[in-house]
Amino acid sequence: MYMKGKLILEDGSVFYGNLVGDSVAVGEVVFNTGMTGYQEILTDPSYCGQIVALTYPLIGNYGVADLFQQSRKSFVRGFIISELCEDPSNYQCENTLTKYLTENKIPCIYGVDTRAITRRIRSNGTMKGVIVPEDTNEEEVKKYFSVLPEMQEVKEVTTPEVYVMDNQGPHIVVMDFGIKRNILHSLHNLGCKLTVLPADATSEEILKLNPDGIFLSNGPGDPKDVPYAIETIKELIGKKPIFGICLGHQLIALALGADTYKMKFGHRGSNQPVKNLLTGRVHITSQNHGYAVEEASLENIDVCITHRSVNDNTVEGMRHKNLPVFSVQYHPEASPGPDDNTYLFDEFMALLPKGV
Amino acid sequence: MPKKEYLKKVMVIGSGPIVIGQAAEFDYAGTQACRALKEEGLEVVLVNSNPATIMTDTNVADRVYIEPLTPDFLEAIIAKERPDGLLATLGGQAGLNLAVNLYENGVLSNFNVELLGTSLEAIKKAEDRELFKATMQSIGQPIPESITVEDVESACDFAREIGYPIIVRPAYTMGGAGGGIVNNESELIDVVIRGLKYSMIGQVLVERSVAGWKEIEYEVMRDAADNCIVVCNMENFDPVGIHTGDSIVVAPSQTLSDHEYQMLRTASLNIIRELGIEGGCNAQYALDPHSNQYYVIEVNPRVSRSSALASKATGYPIAKVASKIAIGYHLDEIQNAVTKKTMACFEPTLDYLVVKFPRWPFDKFMFADRLLGTQMKATGEVMSIDRSFEGALLKAVRSLEIGVNHLQIPEMAKLSTEEVHKKLNVANDERIFMIAEALRRDIPVDEIHKITSVNTFFLNKIKGIVAMRRN
Numbered sequence: 172m173y174m175k176g177k178l179i180l181e182d183g184s185v186f187y188g189n190l191v192g193d194s195v196a197v198g199e200v201v202f203n204t205g206m207t208g209y210q211e212i213l214t215d216p217s218y219c220g221q222i223v224a225l226t227y228p229l230i231g232n233y234g235v236a237d238l239f240q241q242s243r244k245s246f247v248r249g250f251i252i253s254e255l256c257e258d259p260s261n262y263q264c265e266n267t268l269t270k271y272l273t274e275n276k277i278p279c280i281y282g283v284d285t286r287a288i289t290r291r292i293r294s295n296g297t298m299k300g301v302i303v304p305e306d307t308n309e310e311e312v313k314k315y316f317s318v319l320p321e322m323q324e325v326k327e328v329t330t331p332e333v334y335v336m337d338n339q340g341p342h343i344v345v346m347d348f349g350i351k352r353n354i355l356h357s358l359h360n361l362g363c364k365l366t367v368l369p370a371d372a373t374s375e376e377i378l379k380l381n382p383d384g385i386f387l388s389n390g391p392g393d394p395k396d397v398p399y400a401i402e403t404i405k406e407l408i409g410k411k412p413i414f415g416i417c418l419g420h421q422l423i424a425l426a427l428g429a430d431t432y433k434m435k436f437g438h439r440g441s442n443q444p445v446k447n448l449l450t451g452r453v454h455i456t457s458q459n460h461g462y463a464v465e466e467a468s469l470e471n472i473d474v475c476i477t478h479r480s481v482n483d484n485t486v487e488g489m490r491h492k493n494l495p496v497f498s499v500q501y502h503p504e505a506s507p508g509p510d511d512n513t514y515l516f517d518e519f520m521a522l523l524p525k526g527v
Numbered sequence: 528m529p530k531k532e533y534l535k536k537v538m539v540i541g542s543g544p545i546v547i548g549q550a551a552e553f554d555y556a557g558t559q560a561c562r563a564l565k566e567e568g569l570e571v572v573l574v575n576s577n578p579a580t581i582m583t584d585t586n587v588a589d590r591v592y593i594e595p596l597t598p599d600f601l602e603a604i605i606a607k608e609r610p611d612g613l614l615a616t617l618g619g620q621a622g623l624n625l626a627v628n629l630y631e632n633g634v635l636s637n638f639n640v641e642l643l644g645t646s647l648e649a650i651k652k653a654e655d656r657e658l659f660k661a662t663m664q665s666i667g668q669p670i671p672e673s674i675t676v677e678d679v680e681s682a683c684d685f686a687r688e689i690g691y692p693i694i695v696r697p698a699y700t701m702g703g704a705g706g707g708i709v710n711n712e713s714e715l716i717d718v719v720i721r722g723l724k725y726s727m728i729g730q731v732l733v734e735r736s737v738a739g740w741k742e743i744e745y746e747v748m749r750d751a752a753d754n755c756i757v758v759c760n761m762e763n764f765d766p767v768g769i770h771t772g773d774s775i776v777v778a779p780s781q782t783l784s785d786h787e788y789q790m791l792r793t794a795s796l797n798i799i800r801e802l803g804i805e806g807g808c809n810a811q812y813a814l815d816p817h818s819n820q821y822y823v824i825e826v827n828p829r830v831s832r833s834s835a836l837a838s839k840a841t842g843y844p845i846a847k848v849a850s851k852i853a854i855g856y857h858l859d860e861i862q863n864a865v866t867k868k869t870m871a872c873f874e875p876t877l878d879y880l881v882v883k884f885p886r887w888p889f890d891k892f893m894f895a896d897r898l899l900g901t902q903m904k905a906t907g908e909v910m911s912i913d914r915s916f917e918g919a920l921l922k923a924v925r926s927l928e929i930g931v932n933h934l935q936i937p938e939m940a941k942l943s944t945e946e947v948h949k950k951l952n953v954a955n956d957e958r959i960f961m962i963a964e965a966l967r968r969d970i971p972v973d974e975i976h977k978i979t980s981v982n983t984f985f986l987n988k989i990k991g992i993v994a995m996r997r998n
Contacts, residue, residue, distance in 0.1 A: 204876045208785030226878040228914045232984055233784045254915060260782050260984035262817045286878055286914070441785075442874035444756075446859060453754045453859050453872045481859055482869050507785040509874075510793045 175305035176280050178222075178251060179312055181298040184291055188283035191269055193304060196249030196278035197315045198222040200300035201461065202289045204440030208507020209268065210239040213277065216328035216349030217417060217459050219246035219391035220321050222300055223439075224288050230281075231256035234264030235271040241351040241506060246328050246391070249302045250279040251288060278302050296435045297461060324391035325349060325400070325418075329370040336365040341383035341523045344368060348390025348400065348418050353506035357516050358386065371399055374406035383523045384412040387419025389502065394421035394431050394462060401425045408496055414519040415498035421462055423498045424489070430468035434485070437461035438501075441508035444481035445488070445501060453481055456501035457508025463500065464489070495522045530567060531855035537564055537643065538610040540622035541575025541582055543596045548704065548772060548903050549619040552835030554580040556846035560617045561588045563850040572608045574601060575618075596621060598628045605629075605638050612643040614853055616806050616829040617846055623650060623829050624699060624727060644806040644853035645828050652802050653828035656698055656732045663823055666801045668794055671813075671822045673734030682719045682733045683712055692736035694901060695719055697726035706901045708736055708768055737813040737822055738768035739980040743780055745795040745810045746837040748848060748871075750857045755796045756874050758807075758845060759837040760788065765899075766980040767813045767824070769954055772832060772903035775923075776883040777916065778840045782984045787814065791821065798826060806849035809833045816982070836883050839910055841875035883910050884923035887956045897955040904956075916988050934963035934992060944968045951978045962986065966993045 176190035180200060202224040203212055209230050212223060230252045250272065259267055272279045280302045292298065301315045321327075328349035336355060340362025345355070348370045358365055366380055370390070377385065385407055394401075397418075404426035407413060415423045421431045438458040445456045464486045469476065478488025478499055490497040497519075503512035539560055542553030557573075558581045564571050565588075573588035576596045583591050590608065594600045605613075613635065615626030629635050630647050652662045656675045663670045672689055675698070676682045686693050695718045697705040705725030709715040715733075722731035742763035749755045762782065764775035780788060795810045802808070809827040814820075827833075830846050838845040842865045851861045851871075858872035885905035889897050895904075911922035925932050936957060939947070947965050951958070958979070965975055972986045 204878075205785075206779050206876055207783065207788045211785060226876070227779075228878060229781065229880065229916065232781050236784075239784065239786070256984075258984065258987035260982050260987075261784055261787075263784060263786075289878070440876060442876045444859075444870070444873040451752060453756075455756060455874050481872055505789060508789070510789055511796075 176302060177305050177307075178280050178283060178288070178300055178302050180288075180291060180300045181316065182291065182295055186280075186283040186288060187305065188280045190302070190304065191255070191272045191279040191281065192276060194276055194278045195315065196222055196302040197318055198248030198300065199297055200224060200251070200288070200292060201297055201437060201439055202226055202285075202292055203459070204442065205507050206441070208441065210235045210271075211241050211507040213245045213247055213250065214241040215351055215459060216242045216246050217389050217391045219324040219328050219349060221247060221391070222249035222251060222302065223247050224251035224285050224292075225253075226285055226289050228253035228285060229256060230254065231268030232259055233261035234259030234266060235268055236263045236265045238263060241353065242328070242349070245275055245277050246349070247277060250277055251283060251285060251302075252279060252281040253283065253285045255279075255281040292436050297437060322392065322396045325370045325397050328391060330367055331369065333369070334367050336367070338362055338364040340364060341520070342366065342380070343384050343386050344377050344380055344382040345386045345388060346370060346372060346377075346400065346403075346419070348388045348397065350388035350390075351502070351504060351506060353504040354388060354416065357504045357513065361516055361520055370397060372403065374403045377403070377407060378410060382411060384414065384519065386519070387413065387415035387422060387498070389417030389419065389459070391418070393433070394418055394425055397422065409494050412495035412519070412522040414515075414522070416502060417460055417500060420489070420498035420500050421464060423496060424464040424469070427472050427474060427491075429472055430465040431462050432465050434461055434463050438480070443501065445478050446481050447488075448477055448479060454511040455509045456487070456512055457505050458501045460500055497522070534569060534611045534854055536570040536572060536608065536610045537612045537614055537854070538572045538574065538605065538608065538640070539564070539588065539614045540596065540601070540618040540625055541573055541577065542580060542618050543576050543621045545577065547906060548832070549621060550832075550907065552832050553617070553619040554582055555835055556617045556830045558582040558587055559844055559846035560614060560850040563847040564614070564854065565589070567851070567854060569854070572604070572610055574604055596625060598625065598632065598634070601625060601629060602634045605634060605640060609638060610640055612641045612854070614643045614850065616644045616849065616853070619829070619831070620699075626650075644849065645804045649803045650828050653826045654699060656730065659826070662801060663798070666797050668798060668823050669821065671735040671737055671824070673732050675730050675732050676719070677723070677730055679716055679719050682715060682731070685733050686712065686715055689735055692738060694734050694736045694738075695722050696732045696734070696901065697722035698730040698732065699727040704902060706731075708738055708900055736768070737824070738766070740767045740813040740815055741782070741982065742767045742771060742774065742824075743783065743791055743812045743814050744771065744833055745791060745812075746834055746845065747795045747799045747808045747810060748806070748845065748852070748858065749799045749804050749808070750852045751805050751855070752857045753800060754858045754872055755799055756858065756872060757792050757795060758843045758875060759841045760791070761833065761837065764959070764981060764985050765954070768901070769899045770901050770903040771811065773885050773899045773905050775885070775959065776836065778837065778881045779877060781880070781916065782982050783814075787819065790819065794821070794823070798823065802826065802828060804828050806830070806852050807834050807845045836910060840881035840912075841877065843871075843875050879912050879914050880916060880919055881910060881912050882916070882919040882923045883908050884927060886927055889956055890929065897957075899954050899956065916985075917992050920988070921992065931960075933996065934960060934989060936960045936964075939964040944970070951975060959989070963989055963993055966990045
C-alpha cells in the first residue's frame with residue numbers, strides 16, 4: 172500500500188501525490204525533459220543534492236537493469252513522477268522501478284502534475300523543495316526548508332579510492348567529480364588505460380603518474396564549491412592534454428580565470444541542439460547543467476568558443492588557443508541521450524602525444 | 528546556406544485522388560509546402576487532379592492546374608509554365624513516381640527544371656529493392672533476408688530455402704497494395720502473381736517474415752549541410768505483420784529503453800545520411816522483443832502518412848520544414864514554428880503521448896474481408912492526445928464514431944469465453960475490442976500476449992481500463 176505525500180516548493184505551491192517509501196527529501200527541484208533513460212538520470216551523480224522531476228509522464232515502462240546504472244548508486248535527493256508503471260515490459264528488465272526506488276531508499280512522489288511543477292520552475296527558476304508525508308505539519312516543513320545548502324556534493328559522489336581500468340592504449344588520469352560510467356566505458360573502448368582519482372587529488376599526485384592525458388569529469392553542484400580542484404587544474408594546464416565535460420568544463424573555465432553563473436532553470440534533457448562553430452554542424456546533445464560559463468569573462472582569455480546552444484546561445488564548448496585543452500558543457504557519452512557527439516572522444520585521442 | 532536565389536517559380540505535384548494509403552494527409556503536407564514556398568516569395572504552380580482539396584484553393588498556390596497526374600499532362604504544364612524547380616516529395620508515392628518518370632524521360636533536363644529536395648539517386652536507393660538492400664548492407668544496417676523476383680518460380684525457390692512465413696511486397700506501390708504474409712506455397716503463388724500485377728515495374732520482394740516483433744518508426748529530417756534530427760518515434764501497438772497504416776500507433780515509443788531508443792535513432796540518422804535525403808524521411812524497424820536485434824523494414828524517402836501523424840503529434844511542421852530545406856535553407860536557419868524563438872534544428876520532446884487509431888470502412892463494405900495484414904485497408908484515422916495511455920486510447924475509440932464509447936462491443940458479450948479465446952487469433956479491425964473482452968473474462972495477460980504478440984505493457988493498460996470500469 173502506498174502512502175499519501177506532498178511536494179512543497181519554496182514559492183509555497185503544494186502538489187499532492189503518492190509516496191514510494193516513507194523517507195523525506197530535501198533538495199533543489201529541477202526537471203529533465205528526456206522521454207527515456209530514467210535510470211541513467213537517477214544514477215547520474217551530477218544530480219546529487221537535487222530532486223528531479225521528469226516531464227515525460229509515463230515512467231518505469233521498461234523497468235530497471237544493472238546495465239543502465241551510471242554510478243555505484245543514486246545520489247538524487249528525490250524523484251518526481253507523473254505515472255509510475257508497475258507492469259514493465261522489456262527483455263532486459265530485472266526489476267520494477269518501484270522496487271528499485273524502495274530498495275535504494277530513494278524518496279519518490281508520483282501521481283503529481285509534473286507539467287504544472289515544470290511550469291513553476293520554468294517561470295520562477297530552480298528552487299528548493301521538500302517531499303514529505305501528507306500529514307507533516309508546517310513547523311516540520313519549515314525546519315526542512317531551513318537546512319542550509321550542502322555545497323559538499325562532489326565529496327559525496329567522488330570515488331573514495333583510486334582505481335585502475337587497465338588497457339593497452341594511452342594512459343589517461345580521470346579526475347572523478349561524479350563521473351558517469353559510460354564516460355569511462357567510452358574512453359576504455361578507445362583503448363585507454365584509465366586511472367581514476369578522487370576529486371581532491373593534487374597536481375603532484377596526478378603528474379607523478381605521468382599520464383598521456385587528463386580527463387575532468389562531470390559532477391554536481393556549483394563549480395565554485397570545489398576551489399581545491401580549480402587550484403589543481405591551474406597547475407595541470409599546459410603540462411598535459413586536458414579534456415573536460417560538464418563540471419570539468421566549468422572548472423577549466425574557472426582555472427583559466429573566467430567566470431561561471433547559475434542559470435535560471437538550466438538545461439536538462441536529451442534533445443538539446445548545439446552548434447559546432449568550427450564545422451557549422453548542429454548536433455543533438457544530452458545535457459544536465461544548472462551552471463554555465465560566462466561568455467563575457469572569456470574575452471581576455473586565450474580560449475575560443477567552439478560550441479553554442481542553438482536554443483539560448485549559451486557557451487557549450489571551448490578550446491584553448493595555444494594549449495591542448497578543450498571542454499564541452501554537454502554529455503558526449505550520452506546514456507541517456509543521442510550518440511551524435513562521440514567524435515569528441517576521438518578528438519581527445521588525437522590530442523594525445525603520438526606513438527602512445 | 529540561405530535560400531537558392533535563382534529559384535523564382537516552383538512546381539508542386541499535389542496529392543491526387545484519395546485512395547487507401549494516400550489520403551488527406553498529403554493535402555495537408557502539400558498545402559503546408561505551398562504556403563512555405565510562397566512565404567519565401569516564390570511563385571508556386573500546383574498540379575493536382577483532385578479539386579476537393581485545400582491546396583487547390585485559389586489562395587494557396589499562385590497557379591493551380593486541375594489536370595490528370597500523368598507524365599504527359601505534367602510535361603505540357605512544365606512547357607507552359609517553365610518552372611525553375613520541381614518539388615515532388617510531398618505528394619506521396621504518386622508524386623514521387625511521377626518525378627522519377629519526368630526525370631528519366633528527360634523532361635526535367637529539357638526544360639531545365641531542378642528536382643528540389645531529395646535527389647533522384649536518393650529516391651532510387653530507398654525505393655529500388657536491390658539498391659536499397661545494397662545500400663543498407665554497405666552501412667551495416669540489417670535487413671531481413673530477401674530476394675527481388677520477377678517470376679513465381681524464383682519466389683518459391685527462395686521460400687524453400689529459408690522457410691515460412693514469408694512476406695511479399697511489390698515494388699513501387701503505396702499502402703502495401705498487392706502484398707501479404709504467406710504461410711505455404713499455394714498462398715505464396717497467389718500473392719506473388721497479384722503483386723507482380725500491382726507493381727509499377729513488375730517486381731516483388733520476397734523476404735523472411737519478422738511477424739510478431741515490435742514495429743517501431745522514426746521520422747527524420749536532414750538538410751544539405753548534413754544536419755539531422757529525429758522529429759518523433761512511434762511504437763505500433765500491433766506487432767510487425769499488420770501494416771502500420773492499419774496499426775494502432777503510439778508516439779513516443781513506450782517500451783523501449785534509452786539504449787534501444789538511441790540504437791534505432793542512430794540507425795535512422797545513418798540511413799538518412801547514407802541515402803542523402805534532403806527533407807523528411809520515415810524509417811520503419813522490426814525490433815526483436817527478446818534481444819537488441821533489429822531489421823530495417825522500410826524507408827520512405829519523402830513526407831509520408833506517418834510524417835503527418837508525427838507532425839500533428841509533436842507540433843513540428845515536417846512538410847513546411849522539408850520545403851524550406853528543398854529551396855536551400857539549413858535546419859538551424861529555419862524558425863521553429865511553435866516557439867517562434869528557437870530554430871527548427873531541435874528534437875521535440877513530449878510531456879504527453881499520442882495514440883493514432885485507424886478508421887476502417889467495413890461499416891460501408893459489409894462483405895469485405897476484415898482481416899488485417901500487410902496491405903492497408905484503413906481509409907482514415909483519428910489521433911488523440913493525453914497524459915496517460917488509457918486516456919489517449921479511450922479518446923481515440925470515442926472519436927472513431929463507430930457507435931462505441933468504450934473498449935466494449937456489446938455483441939461480444941454474447942460469445943462464450945471459449946469463442947473469445949479463439950477469436951483473439953483473428954487480426955481484424957475489432958481485435959483490440961476482443962482483447963478487452965478476453966480481459967473481462969479474466970483470460971490472463973500472458974495468454975493473450977502469446978496469441979496476439981501484443982506487448983504486455985499495452986495489455987496491462989487495457990486490463991487496467993477494464994478493471995476500472997468493473998469497479
